[in-house]
Amino acid sequence: MARKKLTQMAYKDGAEMMFGTAKFPVTTKRGIVLGGGFVHPEVVPHPRPGSEKTMKTLLREYEKANGDALERMVIVGHPTLQIENEHIFQMTHNPKWGAEIAAQTARQMDDCLTKYGLKAAYRSTPADLRKPDMVDMRNSDYTREVLESFNECAKYADIVSIESMGGKEIFDHAIIRNDIAGILFGIGVLGAIDMEWMWDQIVAIAKKNNCIAGGDTNCSEANTAMFMAGGMTSKDVPHVMAALARAIAASRTLVAYECGATGPTKDCAYEDPIIKAMAGVPISCEGKTSACAHSDLAGNLIAAVCDVWSNEAVEYHDMFGATTTSVFAEILGYDCAMFNSAIELGYQQQMKEILVNSDMYRDSHSLILAPDNAWEVGNAIVQNRAKSNYASARAGAIKAGQIILGDKKMKLTKLENEALTKAMKELEALPDDEGTFIDDCLKKYKNVKGFNPASYGL
């Protein structure tokens, strides 16, 4: 289906948003209603190094990793589980591998439903092998492998998703130079163009196979910014720049849902609270439970409006308690039991307040993801959506900056304050028209290694 730009917010304000319930729930093959009133766990196993040698060894690795998680749900009495397999390189490079793993996991889930009544769902996420500075994004062997992988995996998976890479060559150049225009061009313009090209095809493939077109994430850019910003002692990237990148990413990631993706969104998209406010789709989020893969400063807050609760990725190996996938599935399941108890007891508002207060002022990035602020950023994006990808992304970034600078409880270091003040001045000084901005950027970034405007139809 052709992209239909969003011009109206799904929620009337941030207060209306709540964990467990989305405006537009999605039902998986074995009957889990995502966003239908309760939160569901999503565990993401990652294979051990060496298991990628052959399809046989990798199949065995995933059979154990995914199987252990399913088994643990039954052992501790959790009613549902979503499993995501983010493809390692070999699974997408050899599309049959990803398909065989999807088919195997679907059989395991069918068995669990038959034997125990455990409702499980499988998300397959092909790796976006297209590195923008190395291939033609629309016409390369890697491009064809990614699309073939979707075709193969959608036959067996409940949900397909991707972490698309558009604009990363410009973003990487810009983020290490505090260059907000470059971040805006890379994520907000090039990323959005590439997503529209990619997601039109993914949605068609998913429909053909009766599979749910889940969503995308700006992992390769906004998460890179967030991880580089790091914790409170890191001096790699100012946290405020990562926060602005996140707001811009929300404008980019929205394209998937405008193209017909329905959610559940991709778990590592920390822009998801903004996506939920705009599109009303069920969102998968990760926070404290993803400390096994990376750290963040929104560990509890990010759960405040989630519908699926995830752990990003955990490498499969033994722990004292059991294997890692069992352990993390259990932890996620208990978190969901807590969320769902709050819902059943009528304490969801109090629970939401607890989650938000935990982290809202821990970091500027967390501040803009608090539901009320996420809604404001989303509203700025949607109000400018009809104009262009650029105008909406820029408006989202400006709103995020205004929220951070305008909240007296949000303390910033001198360096952070200077970086944000400078970025805001630069954002305000940019042209209003997308065409002019793109022309300016094509000149400014023409010498960035590997930047090929034709990859984006420019």
Add this chain to the structure above:
Amino acid sequence: MKILSDFSNIFKRYDIDLEKVGQAKQISKDPILQSIAKFVVEGDEDGISPAVDEALKTKTPLDIINDALIAGMNEVSRLWEEGVYFLPQVILSSDAMNIGIAKCEKAMGKSMERKGKVVTHTAEGDIHDIGQVIVNALLNANGFEVINLGADVPVDKVVAACKEHRPVMVTGTALMTTTMTAFPKIAHQLKAVGLDIPFICGGGAVCEEYVTSFDLGVYGKEASQAPGMAEDALTGEKWSAMRGKWNG
């Protein structure tokens, strides 16, 4: 929504409490060289070009390189190490320095002498190379010649580059545990051809336990360690000694 007024029992803002303040020192008593060094310290790409052009009328290219461009970059490194600067400020300063060096090299008619070569790459099957990009910039800023092989680089290509360039050390970056498996293969082949050089491996899911499980491997936790490691390698320090120094 109910929002607290005091969060002191919930989290502690170490970044606010421990913020370092500081400023660049004077680098040269010569006002022309000082002005160039200041452009480097401030990462001013636009300002440095005309300033170097002007300086070349009265100064030798080598004096400008050593006493303004590199001296300015050394001051930037100090500010970063002390926690006053963010990485982007270092990168912008490096960009400015490179513009100045290119002009001086053109005036000299030859390239400036570099300390030594370092081959850098991101593992085969892995396209996450921003860590390598930062390593490249920092090594370059510290006077090393970087042989940048880019991302998704096959094992044989890394070994061939090392054979050709004879670097003081080689680096490998990987985000995924399933791509870092190329590292021991590279180390094995380097040893087989008699290249007993430190192989610094880091990034994403790469861990010290893994890297120190094979000969030549030295774990690089942060990109910022790369120049210091390269200096050690330059002085002839062996990989085993470097492992003892940089790893636990």
